[in-house]
Structures are given as structure tokens and as C-alpha cells.
Amino acid sequence: MTSGEEHDAAVEDLVSQSRLRDLIRVNHAVTSHLDLDTVLRRIVEMATELIDARYAAMGVIGDDGGLEQFIHVGMDEPTAEQIGHLPAGKGLLGALIDDPRPVRIPRIAADVRSSGFPAHHPPMDSFLGVPIRVRSEVYGNLYLTDSRSGAFTADDESLAEGLAATAGIAIANARQFEESQHREKWSLALADATRDLLSDDDGDPVMQLLQTVLDLAEADTVSIHRRDEQTGSLVVDLALGEGAAALQGSRHDAAGHPVAEAISSRRARIHDGGGLMAHSALIAPFVGSDHPGAALVVSRCATKGAFRPRDLTMVSSFASHVGVALDRTEARRNRRRVSMLEDRSRIARDLHDHVIQRLFATGLSLQATASGLDPGTAARITDHVQEIDGAITQIRQSIFAMSQDVERAASSPRGRILAVVNRLGDHMGRRPTVAFDGPIDLLTDPDLARDVEAVIGEALTNAVKHAQASAIDIEVAIAGSQIQVTVADDGVGLGSSPRRSGLANLEDRATARGGGLRIVSGGAGTTIIWTASL
Missing domain, CATH: 3.30.450.40 (GAF domain)
Structure with a gap:
């Protein structure tokens, strides 16, 4: 080998060592x-x-x-x-x-x-x-x-x-x-959820669990879908996140729907975003609870990427907790109903045994007194006796109404509106005030009641999330041939915040029912006035 070749080989060896x-x-x-x-x-x-x-x-x-x-x-x-x-x-x-x-x-x-x-x-x-x-x-x-x-x-x-x-x-x-970080994060949250379920806290465990899943899964929406045994359709009982107000209460054809298929098979699945559900979703049926015909659905838009199998495993664990929370909430509601019925029964007995008897005795005494007076005075006393008799009739009607099952009151438009306010109010520093004016239950059909629920839910969410409101007043009134919902808050005002996009849904609902949406917003505070034809 020549000296030149030796030099080249040495250089090449040095280069190889350097690159190594x-x-x-x-x-x-x-x-x-x-x-x-x-x-x-x-x-x-x-x-x-x-x-x-x-x-x-x-x-x-x-x-x-x-x-x-x-x-x-x-x-x-x-x-x-x-x-x-x-x-x-x-x-x-x-x-x-x-x-x-x-x-x-x-x-x-x-x-x-x-x-x-x-x-x-x-x-x-x-x-x-x-x-x-x-x-x-x-x-x-x-x-x-x-x-x-x-x-x-x-x-x-x-x-x-x-x-x-x-x-x-x-x-x-x-x-x-x-993966280990992901499992640890979900495991800690699951342990917290278990502790909360075992506590005597009066908060809403279902909403707390849904919020936890929404945050951990980096999802856009979390909802509970239930199969309606009477109609066979899917009903969204509860929703949290983007578009929750429009989603909650909605109904969907169960035929070929991935949620219905997951409920029937009782197996959790990942939905890839095609067909009847536009977004990627985790679907976890409630197994081992008193709600076998329901499922937890966690949705995410395409820009956030698809869910992984590990996400499904963790959400399935949370679904069982949500099922238990639903059972616990229903048991608590039943206890409150029993307590309320007992209170109403006691009040009804007291009214019948004491108040009505005293009014009746007073009426008889006045009638006896009137017989010995001049005709003019006797006539006036007779009018008062008739008023007492009318009051007795109203009290008896109230007693009869109080004796009925409170389930009817809870499912009435007023009851459903109060349920929405109570549910969302649990997460506010000060619970919103609600006032009713007019025969709301008599003139509001179920479909209109669902719209009113959605409107109040959307307005409350917007007021708290975007306007940072601390005080919210709600009025639902019958005004002629329309129902009017007024939601006033003391927040930062509307401005150009994303709150406007959420209000578009309210305007669509009002227009579809021959009503309208009016928003009054100054430097501070906003008032939303939503109307619809009866």
C-alpha cells in the first residue's frame, strides 16, 4: 500500500470514528x-x-x-x-x-x-x-x-x-x-370519585363525575344517553361541555346508532366519527347499575385527534361510577319525596283537623248571629260567610293536591325548570332566583317545556362561563299568547365574547316557534328575553 493510500485509509478511519x-x-x-x-x-x-x-x-x-x-x-x-x-x-x-x-x-x-x-x-x-x-x-x-x-x-x-x-x-x-402518567392521573381521579360517592356530601355526584371525565379525556362533550323503552328512541338525559344545551333533551333514532348498539351489546367501544355520529367518541354502557339501558358518551372533535384504547378502559371505569352516582341520586330523590309526602300529609291533617273545623264553626256562628240582625247587616254577614265557605273549598282542594304523588309536580314544566336551575346552580356561588307568572303548567306542552329548559340552561351556562356573573334572576311568564323567559345577570356584559355563538341556538329555537330573542347588554350585566308562541 502506498503512502497516499495509507493516508486516505487513516483519514477515512478517523472520519468513521468521529461519526461513531x-x-x-x-x-x-x-x-x-x-x-x-x-x-x-x-x-x-x-x-x-x-x-x-x-x-x-x-x-x-x-x-x-x-x-x-x-x-x-x-x-x-x-x-x-x-x-x-x-x-x-x-x-x-x-x-x-x-x-x-x-x-x-x-x-x-x-x-x-x-x-x-x-x-x-x-x-x-x-x-x-x-x-x-x-x-x-x-x-x-x-x-x-x-x-x-x-x-x-x-x-x-x-x-x-x-x-x-x-x-x-x-x-x-x-x-x-x-402511559404510566396517564394511568396515574385517571387512577387518582377514580379514587377521588370513589371517596366522593362514599361521602355524605349533598352535592351532585353525577355532574362532578361528568366534569372530571370531560377534563381528563380532553373531550368537548360528555353526555348520558338513555334508551326510551316506550318509543325505542335514544334520549340525551344529561350533557356537559360544548353544545350541551342543544344536546340535552334531544331524541335520536336508535336504528343503527352506535350508542344504541353499545347499550344492546353491553360492551364499550370507540366510535371513529363516521355514520350517525360526526365526532370521535367513547361509548361506555352502564353495567352493574340500575340503568342498564343507558351509556356514558364522551365526544371529541376531529382537531383533537382520535381516542385510544387506553382512554376507553379508563372511561369504562368511570362509567360504572356514574351508574352508581345515578343510583345514589335517585335514592336520595326518593328519600326526599317520601319526606315531602310525609310533611304534606301532616300539614293536610293539621289543616283538616284544625283550620277547616274552626272556619266552619266561625261560619255557623256568623249565620246564627245574622238571623237576629237587620236585613242590610245580615246580608253583609252572609257575604262574609260565603267567602269563608269559598276559602274552605280552596283549602280542601289544596289538601287534595298535596296528597297526590309529587312525581307529577317534578315532571311538570315548573318542576323541570326548577330541576335545571338546581342542577346548574349547584356549581354557582349564589343560586339563581326563579319566578313564575301565569298558568305555566297548564299552557306549556312537553316540547315547548324542553325548549324552555334548554334556553334557561344555555343562558345560565353563558352567564357563568363567559360573563362571570355572580347573581342571576330568572322569570318565566305567560304573556298573552306567548311564553316569555327572562334571564338577567350582573356579569361583565356581552361585548364581542364567544358567548354570542351560544346565543345563536336560542334565537333558532325562538324563530322556530314564532317568537324571538332580544338581548339588552350595557357596560355591566345582560338581560336575555326569549319568547315563543304557545
């Missing part, structure tokens, strides 16, 4: 993090440094075989914004997804698998791609373009494969850490 040291350093930099998003970003950043490429990216493969995430380095933000969308996993990127083996080509444009670049995309020439495996499963791919040396070499490919192997280990560790 770089790979060890990069491996340490990647595996020193446990946050998954940070790990993915560091892998891509280290790839450009290790292999000396202008651009690098990682494509995470989703359940549908496409790219679920795309983390890129080297392209500035203005250029990325001009392109406007992430790659869909076509062309060379798709080739690596379909056949997860290293791909190294000197010129992208000359390869038949290339599908070109979108508008505003910077030109790229050489390409190197290697798969990233996590426990034998292809997690995604590492892409590098534009080697600063002109073209990627076999050594570059070996380094990229070494980095991909390290990346697989780092991703597995980060995912395991994330």
Missing part, C-alpha cells in the same frame, strides 16, 4: 428525554446534524395507514404556512410506508415513485428514508433530503438506521412513561 462518536452523542441526546413530543422533535433535529442534511422529517403512521403526525426541521414557518397542509403519505413517502425498508436515491425527480412537490415547496434533490420500529411494529419513518455532500452515502444510510434504532427505544420509553 457523533452517533453515540446523538443517541444520548435522544434517549435523555421522556416527553414523547420532545423525543420526536429531538430525533429529527439530531438527524440533520448527524447526517449533514438540510431537511429532515418524521412521519408517524396512523391507524388508517396514512401520516398521523409530521414533524419537520429545516423549512421555515412562512414557507410551511404557504404550503398549507401536511403531506398525505404519497409518492416516496408512501413508498416507504408500503414497504418499510431503507430508500436512498441521488435525485428525487428521477425516481418513478416521486409525485412531485406542492406549490411553494422548496426544491429538494437527494433523499434518504429509513423506517422506525417500536417493538417490531413500524411506528413511522425518518426522512432526510438534500445532503450537503451532494448525495447520501451507504455510511449515511447506516447512521440513519442506527439513529432509527435508537429512536425506537426512545419512543418506546417515552410512550411507556406517558
Whole structure:
């Protein structure tokens, strides 16, 4: 071997040792993090440094075989914004997804698998791609373009494969850490929920559990769906989150509905967002409770990503607690009904045994007195006796009404309105005041009552969430041929807050019933006046 060849071999050996040291350093930099998003970003950043490429990216493969995430380095933000969308996993990127083996080509444009670049995309020439495996499963791919040396070499490919192997280990560790954090968070919340269920607190355990699930699952809406045994349809009994006021009380055809199918099979499931439910959802039937025909539904819009199986496991555990909370709430309600019936029965006996008898005796005494007086005075006393007789009749009617089952009162329009206010008022510092004017129960049909419930629920939610109101006054009145709902708060006023979007639903309901919506908002406080035809 000549001295020149010896020199070249020595230089090449030094370069190889240097790159090996770089790979060890990069491996340490990647595996020193446990946050998954940070790990993915560091892998891509280290790839450009290790292999000396202008651009690098990682494509995470989703359940549908496409790219679920795309983390890129080297392209500035203005250029990325001009392109406007992430790659869909076509062309060379798709080739690596379909056949997860290293791909190294000197010129992208000359390869038949290339599908070109979108508008505003910077030109790229050489390409190197290697798969990233996590426990034998292809997690995604590492892409590098534009080697600063002109073209990627076999050594570059070996380094990229070494980095991909390290990346697989780092991703597995980060995912395991994330899973443990996720389980710990849900387990702590589940323990708190169990403690709350066993306590004697008079708060609403169902709403507390729904709020916990809404927060932990990073969901948009949490609701309880029930199968109506009489009509066969699905009814949303309770809802919390975005659009809850419009969702609560709504009915849906059970045929082919994923919630109805989950209730029938008594098995929890993940809904992918197609068919009769637009959003991704976790559906967990209440198993082992007195509500077998109901389910907990946790929904999330597409921008937040799909739910994972781990989410379903945790939500299913919470569903059993929600079922117990419903049982407990119903038992508490029954105890209150029994107590109320006992009180009403006692009051009715007291009225009959004491008040009516005394009024009756007074009437007889006045009649006897009137017989010995002049005709004018006798006539006036007779009128008073008739008034006493009318009062006795009204008291007897009240006694009869008090003797009836209070279930009828609870299901009346007034009772349902008060139930909504009580439920939402539990989460307010000061409970809203409610006033009724006119024959509400007589003139309000069930469909209109549901609209009134939704209107009051939406108005209360908006007042507390967006206006930071501390005092809220509600009046429901019959005004001629219309019902009028007035909700006044002392909040910060309407302004240009997102509160307006929630009010659009109220206006739609009013318009559909031949009424209207009027909003009075000054510097402080807002009054919502909603009307509908009877």
C-alpha cells in the first residue's frame, strides 16, 4: 500500500470514528428525554446534524395507514404556512410506508415513485428514508433530503438506521412513561370519585363525575344517553361541555346508532366519527347499575385527534361510577319525596283537623248571629260567610293536591325548570332566583317545556362561563299568547365574547316557534328575553 493510500485509509478511519462518536452523542441526546413530543422533535433535529442534511422529517403512521403526525426541521414557518397542509403519505413517502425498508436515491425527480412537490415547496434533490420500529411494529419513518455532500452515502444510510434504532427505544420509553402518567392521573381521579360517592356530601355526584371525565379525556362533550323503552328512541338525559344545551333533551333514532348498539351489546367501544355520529367518541354502557339501558358518551372533535384504547378502559371505569352516582341520586330523590309526602300529609291533617273545623264553626256562628240582625247587616254577614265557605273549598282542594304523588309536580314544566336551575346552580356561588307568572303548567306542552329548559340552561351556562356573573334572576311568564323567559345577570356584559355563538341556538329555537330573542347588554350585566308562541 502506498503512502497516499495509507493516508486516505487513516483519514477515512478517523472520519468513521468521529461519526461513531457523533452517533453515540446523538443517541444520548435522544434517549435523555421522556416527553414523547420532545423525543420526536429531538430525533429529527439530531438527524440533520448527524447526517449533514438540510431537511429532515418524521412521519408517524396512523391507524388508517396514512401520516398521523409530521414533524419537520429545516423549512421555515412562512414557507410551511404557504404550503398549507401536511403531506398525505404519497409518492416516496408512501413508498416507504408500503414497504418499510431503507430508500436512498441521488435525485428525487428521477425516481418513478416521486409525485412531485406542492406549490411553494422548496426544491429538494437527494433523499434518504429509513423506517422506525417500536417493538417490531413500524411506528413511522425518518426522512432526510438534500445532503450537503451532494448525495447520501451507504455510511449515511447506516447512521440513519442506527439513529432509527435508537429512536425506537426512545419512543418506546417515552410512550411507556406517558402511559404510566396517564394511568396515574385517571387512577387518582377514580379514587377521588370513589371517596366522593362514599361521602355524605349533598352535592351532585353525577355532574362532578361528568366534569372530571370531560377534563381528563380532553373531550368537548360528555353526555348520558338513555334508551326510551316506550318509543325505542335514544334520549340525551344529561350533557356537559360544548353544545350541551342543544344536546340535552334531544331524541335520536336508535336504528343503527352506535350508542344504541353499545347499550344492546353491553360492551364499550370507540366510535371513529363516521355514520350517525360526526365526532370521535367513547361509548361506555352502564353495567352493574340500575340503568342498564343507558351509556356514558364522551365526544371529541376531529382537531383533537382520535381516542385510544387506553382512554376507553379508563372511561369504562368511570362509567360504572356514574351508574352508581345515578343510583345514589335517585335514592336520595326518593328519600326526599317520601319526606315531602310525609310533611304534606301532616300539614293536610293539621289543616283538616284544625283550620277547616274552626272556619266552619266561625261560619255557623256568623249565620246564627245574622238571623237576629237587620236585613242590610245580615246580608253583609252572609257575604262574609260565603267567602269563608269559598276559602274552605280552596283549602280542601289544596289538601287534595298535596296528597297526590309529587312525581307529577317534578315532571311538570315548573318542576323541570326548577330541576335545571338546581342542577346548574349547584356549581354557582349564589343560586339563581326563579319566578313564575301565569298558568305555566297548564299552557306549556312537553316540547315547548324542553325548549324552555334548554334556553334557561344555555343562558345560565353563558352567564357563568363567559360573563362571570355572580347573581342571576330568572322569570318565566305567560304573556298573552306567548311564553316569555327572562334571564338577567350582573356579569361583565356581552361585548364581542364567544358567548354570542351560544346565543345563536336560542334565537333558532325562538324563530322556530314564532317568537324571538332580544338581548339588552350595557357596560355591566345582560338581560336575555326569549319568547315563543304557545
